[in-house]
Amino acid sequence: MILFAAVLPPPVVVTDIAAATAAATERLPRADRLRWSDPRDWHLTLAYYGPTSPEADGPLRQRLAALAAATEPFPLALRGAGRFADRVLWLGLGAGEPELAALAAAARAAGPGAGTSGPEAVADRRFVPHLTLARAGGPPTPLAPLADALADVAPPPWRVRRLVLLTAPPPGTAPQPGAARYTALASWPLGGPATAPS
Template identity: 45%
Template sequence: MRLFAAVLPPPTAVDELATEVAALRRLPAADTLRWTGHAGWHFTLAFFGEVDDELVPELRERLARAAHRTSAFPLRLHQGGRFGHRALWVGAAGGLEEMRLLAERSDAAARRAGVSMEEHRRYQAHLTIARAREAGDLRPYVEALAAFEGTPWQVADLALVRSNLPVSGVPGEQPRYEVVGSWPLGGAG
């Protein structure tokens, strides 16, 4: 199973972002980008990749502990940025230290469960909204996102998500994401 730990924005945040993305899609050359689907919007905390079925129960147990040890925190969608000339994202504001801690705990949970993880990188909260097929200038989109401020919400859960990669070969088909586990953060509920 291809898995990752994530924070999922609530429907109100998704709706606000959908409105913002609709405006971005009216900018020049927006049709050259591959825009991600609303149903797949998430903040990845830790990407686990292919996880052997026998490791999943231990991973679930350790993620539950990580969630329990992390307090709920406020978050909102905030501005945007880019990774090079290929990925356009929306950022976050609010409880970023708590989110970073939850990401580190999710990464550690996977390692302790026996999941082979890539080299650890400093966490940067981002939600990918588009990818460029070819290197292009994403600065106009980042500039358009400069004033974007979403409504705050309380992050109350850690989600384990399965990524089902496209298999049809249809151009533009996107991965399907399926929540296969969710645990309340300490103090949530």
């Protein structure tokens, strides 16, 4: 199974982002050409472990539980849109980047020690915290106008209190109709005991 560690925004933040993006995209041409992420799938990826064997799953969960226990809750805020060329449209951070980056680095380091082999778990890649809103598909779609239209999006800040282990379907596999793409397998409270996940 494909695993990755993430932080999830709370429902009030999801609702705020959904309303802001709907209002902005109604006014812009070609927004319907994008593949918009289901709000139920919104997250900030900390570490991508890739296909993970059952033998590595248990050790990875133990390491993530210990990481969560050693990390205190911290404030986080999303603000403004950005893009990876004309491929991905995303929201960036307005607050909490140092804490999130430290959590991401530790989550990435947990992978190889547990026996995962995902490229981001072992590569020294620059961490760019973001919440993916949409991906380009089909004809090229300039994303700069959308990023500009969403520049002032600033959902309410929240305190990150949980580290979540998500699974994704294999490449090329579509989720069941009406179902979210990602599934939470486990989560651990930050600053809590390094015990079984909930």
